[in-house]
Amino acid sequence: MDDERFDGLYLNVAQTTRGIEPLLDTVFSFLRRKTDFFAGPPGAEDGPAAAIAKVNEVLKKHAQQYKNDKLKKEKSKPQKAKPKPKPTVTKPFKTTQSAKVEDDDEIIEMGSDGDFDASKPVVSKKPVITPLKNISLEPKKAKDPEPPSKTTTTTETPKTQEEDDENDDDDDGPPPEGNGGSVPGKYVWTQTLAEVMVNVPVPENTRGRDVQVTMKKNHLKILLKSTQTIVVDDNLSRSIICDDSFWTIEDGNRLVVNLQKLNQMEWWESVCKKDPSINVRKIRPENSSISDLDGETRKTVEKMMFDQRQKALGKPTSDEQQKLDALEMFKKQHPEMDFSNAKIS
Numbered sequence: 001m002d003d004e005r006f007d008g009l010y011l012n013v014a015q016t017t018r019g020i021e022p023l024l025d026t027v028f029s030f031l032r033r034k035t036d037f038f039a040g041p042p043g044a045e046d047g048p049a050a051a052i053a054k055v056n057e058v059l060k061k062h063a064q065q066y067k068n069d070k071l072k073k074e075k076s077k078p079q080k081a082k083p084k085p086k087p088t089v090t091k092p093f094k095t096t097q098s099a100k101v102e103d104d105d106e107i108i109e110m111g112s113d114g115d116f117d118a119s120k121p122v123v124s125k126k127p128v129i130t131p132l133k134n135i136s137l138e139p140k141k142a143k144d145p146e147p148p149s150k151t152t153t154t155t156e157t158p159k160t161q162e163e164d165d166e167n168d169d170d171d172d173g174p175p176p177e178g179n180g181g182s183v184p185g186k187y188v189w190t191q192t193l194a195e196v197m198v199n200v201p202v203p204e205n206t207r208g209r210d211v212q213v214t215m216k217k218n219h220l221k222i223l224l225k226s227t228q229t230i231v232v233d234d235n236l237s238r239s240i241i242c243d244d245s246f247w248t249i250e251d252g253n254r255l256v257v258n259l260q261k262l263n264q265m266e267w268w269e270s271v272c273k274k275d276p277s278i279n280v281r282k283i284r285p286e287n288s289s290i291s292d293l294d295g296e297t298r299k300t301v302e303k304m305m306f307d308q309r310q311k312a313l314g315k316p317t318s319d320e321q322q323k324l325d326a327l328e329m330f331k332k333q334h335p336e337m338d339f340s341n342a343k344i345s
Contacts, residue, residue: 008265015281034305035312042313179267181278186231189271194264196240198257198271200231205252213247213257215240220272222255234272238263 017023031037031051040047178190180197187200200222202211214221217239222231236259244260261268269277307317316324331339 012265012267016284036309037312176278176282179283181270181276183271183275187271191268193267194261196259196261196268196271198259200255200257202249202253202255203227206249206255207252208249211249211255213255215242215245215247215257215259217242217262220257220259222257232272234274237270237273237275238266238268 013026014023017026038048038051040050044050178197179192180188180190182188187198189196189198191197198220202224203226206224206226210224210226212221212223212225214223218236219234220236221233223229223233224231239262241260241262245258247255247257250256259271267280267283269280303318307319310317327339331337
């Protein structure tokens, strides 16, 4: 049930939509526009009602799984040994009832509008249980200093690195232009999920023989032969596909290096490891459609969508239909053979 293959893709979508409701909107928008999910199963009188019932069924399943996981986590916590009872004393004394609540994982709560809010301070989850019957939830007003005999200690929860990262993500700075950045005096770069484009200014009337570009899986070197200037000679921050990467001279004054990413499901913080990094959480990828894809990728996506519709209707997929057609053709060519027990694998 816990399929982690698409975590990277969904994290990218979640960072882009920035909210639970927008994230769910993208999922159901895809199902509405690109599939027949809302048509319901074959023979359904009310397709949308059947779709809602299916969503509720899957939602209840994962809600129950969440409860089971939480129960297992509570059971796995080590039990504290009970203290031995102290001997009874005759001198009267006052007792204070208190109990520590086991620490649980800190969870950043979502606001009522579905947005993640990391600007609010994390409230400590270590309440003290007192014998008071009525506990006010209103913020406490400032009180006069208490006598020395009743001292109160306050523990401040330090900020974690994750909170700092999310605070950085919530700032009002604009997203990086072209999803990339620049290295002063060297080049400007942009990126998509599939490739990185490095634009290097070169002297006017520069030709291909005037530069030397060496691209390796994890290294890039750019040399201007006319001035023997090394623009780049450093390890790449991520790996590339050397055979699909290339470079060109454009307008006689600009060297463009196209690096094809090996992992096409991640954003680069920088081109080279020693270069300044960008905040990839601010990246806002452009929306794309099937018509924007290249021929092979478009065929693959359309085939997947067709197979999904066929399975929902209880019909054979494209691969299964191809095998059935081949079997029918073989039957016509060999009518003397008995195919009553033939099976397709």
